[in-house]
Amino acid sequence: MSEPEAPFVTGLPLVALVRRSSEFLRAHGVQSPEATAETLLIHHLGVDRAGLYARSAPLDPQAAKAFGRSLCTRCSGTPLQHVTGEQQFMDLSLRVEPGVFVPRPETEGLVVAALETLRGAERPVVVDVGTGTGAVALAVAHHRPDANVLATDVSEAAVTLARANADRLRLAVDVRLGDLLEPLPAELRGRVNLVVSNPPYIEEEAFDSLPLEVRSEPREALVGGTQLHTRLATDGPEWLRPGGWLVVEIGDDQGPEVRSLLSARFELVEVLTDLAGRDRLVRGRLRRADAAARALGGATSASRAG
Structure with a gap:
């Protein structure tokens, strides 16, 4: 199917262009058409929202052509973030690319809870599992510059992008390629203050009912049910210090199951809701008795090895 055309972009004052562009986007089924039109114009003009409306002159021909092309690409189902190549996340501007999951605004709640x-923790060690663009790890590093932040992902594309975002934002995050906690250095066993993760949690049978824009994301970054939550609840205690925390994002119907998973090894386990009142996060603190048993087991193994 060919892309729609937007010949109206030339010659209109910007206020009128926002209005016409919004109507065009709405007619093609794009959600939040006004905000989308503004975002695309801001992207092409290199101004903020106030600067956009302070300008009255029409776009020059080159900018008009680029803007019209972006409008049509968005109408064809390409996510807005992939049209602009960036996403705002907790006051950070992140570069995004096709093939790497785009962080959602609701995941900012994961960072707040983390x-x-x-x-009260001094120089905490934080691990972000399944980092994608690096959004969660970078936001933690931004708000806690004293923290030692590490991030992992199984996707080479994600690791490359997360490292690029860290370099561009000048934030110290050690991004490692590998499965869940496996890439961590051995000396961090029993020393991590926080493991945080937004793992793939969509159920397989629900994938086809997702909006087209969401289904354009990498399938492996979406589908997983509670499999990775189970692994994190099992493997996390090996790395956490006594009283360390595990905080994970969940699907809105997974709260009871994930809370039960964590309750086997963690205390103070709670399900947290988002602004709409839907279950969104589960967090728990490693029981000190579990940490002590782990330490004793490690000492016994070392003694036998000697």
Whole structure:
């Protein structure tokens, strides 16, 4: 199917262009058409929202052509973030690319909950599992510059992009390629203050009912049910220090199951809701008895090895 055309972009004052562009986007089924039109114009003009409406002159021909092309690409189902190549996340501007999951605004709640667990911790060690663009790890590093932040992902494309975002934002995050916690250096066993993760949690049978824009994301970054939550609840205690925290994002119908998973090894386990009242996160603190048993087991193994 060919892309729609937007010949109206030339010659209109910007206020009128926002209005006509919004109507065009709405007619093609794009959600939040006004905000989308503004975002695309801001992207092409290199101004903020106030600067956009302070300008009255029409776009020059080159900018008009580029803007019209972006409108049509968005109408064809390409996510807005892939049209602009960037996403705002907790005051950070992240580069995004096709093939790497775009962080959603609701995941900012994961960072807020994670930061709450770090209150009072000095120079905490934080691990973001399944980092994608690096959004969660970078936001933690931004708000806790004293933290030692590591991030892992099984996708080479994600690791490359997360490292690029860290370099561009000048934030110290050690991004490693590998499965869940396996890439971590051995000396961090029993020393991590926080493991945080937004793992793939869409159920397989629900994938086909997702909006087209969501289904354009990498399938492996979406589908997983509670499999990775189970692994994190099992493997996390090996790396966490006594009283360390695990905080994970969940699907809105997975709260009871994931809470039960964590309750086997963690205390103070709670399900947290988002602004719409839907279950969104589960967090728990490693029981100190579990940490002590782990340490004793490690000492026994070392003694036998000697």
